[in-house]
Each structure stands twice: as C-alpha cells, then as structure tokens.
Amino acid sequence: MENxxxxxxxxxxIYRLYKEKVEKKExxxxxxxxxxxxLTGYNKKQLKEQIEKKSDLETFFAEAPNLNPNAxxxxxxxxxxxxEEIEDPLMQKIRYMDKLVDELAKGRKMEKILRE
Structure with a gap:
C-alpha cells in the first residue's frame, strides 16, 4: 500500500464519504x-475548520489535540x-477512524464504539 x-x-x-456511508445505514x-x-480530541468548531481548510489526513492527525488513550x-x-499490527503510526490512526466509522455503520451501540 502506498501510504x-x-x-x-x-x-x-473522506468525511463526506463517511457521512454518506453512515447515513445510508440510518x-x-x-x-x-x-x-x-x-478519537481525535477535536471539538466541533475545530473539526469544522479542518473540513473547511481541506486538511490532508496527515495534517488532520498531526493537528489533532489529543488522540484518545483508549484508541x-x-x-x-x-x-x-x-x-493492532499496523506499524506506521499515522496509518494506524487512519485505520482506527475507519474502524469506528464501520462499527457505527454496522449499528453498534455508541458506548461499545467509544470503548466505554
């Protein structure tokens, strides 16, 4: 894979694709x-700013305030x-986000998704 x-x-x-995916699944x-x-520690305003300035994934995670310790x-x-075997830290964070979105789309309960 070309990281x-x-x-x-x-x-x-990516956010737009995630949104379409989860909304399709109600x-x-x-x-x-x-x-x-x-996952990222952003607040709603910061997330909106990342979307508006069209940050790439590398910047999005580099500027993330605080990766959740339960990630x-x-x-x-x-x-x-x-x-858990992905060696590149950035790719692992991207895959964490993919996995959370998949779980959301599959109808998992929020407290399970958020590892509570």
Whole structure:
C-alpha cells in the first residue's frame, strides 16, 4: 500500500464519504462527529475548520489535540489489515477512524464504539 498517497487525501473528502456511508445505514452525521471527536480530541468548531481548510489526513492527525488513550482498544481487521499490527503510526490512526466509522455503520451501540 502506498501510504504517502493515502496521507495526502483530503479529510473533507473522506468525511463526506463517511457521512454518506453512515447515513445510508440510518446513523447520523452527529454520531459520526461524536466518534471522530472521541478519537481525535477535536471539538466541533475545530473539526469544522479542518473540513473547511481541506486538511490532508496527515495534517488532520498531526493537528489533532489529543488522540484518545483508549484508541489502542480498537482492534480487529480493516481493509485486510489487523489494526493492532499496523506499524506506521499515522496509518494506524487512519485505520482506527475507519474502524469506528464501520462499527457505527454496522449499528453498534455508541458506548461499545467509544470503548466505554
């Protein structure tokens, strides 16, 4: 996998795809924001700013205020990779976010998704 290419994807475009995915499964943009805010430590205003300035994924995670300490509890397979075995720290954070969105779209309860 060409990580550099993935890192340059615009968070705004990924966010739009996530939003479409969860709304198709009758989850809300508010729930999507909740899981992203939980993971990254952004607040709603900061998240909106990241979307508006079209940050790439590398910048989005570099500027994230505080990766949730429970993020390491996000395990399993995503895109054919075992999350806990991904060596690149940035790619692992991206896959954490993918996994949370997948769980949301699959109808998991929010407290399970947020590892409470």
């Amino acid at each position: 550099k290419k993935v890192f340059q994807y615009s968070f705004a475009s 989850r809300t943009a508010e729930e999507l924001d909740t899981v992203i805010l939980w 390491s509890k996000i395990t399993g397979m995503i895109c054919g990779y075992r999350i």
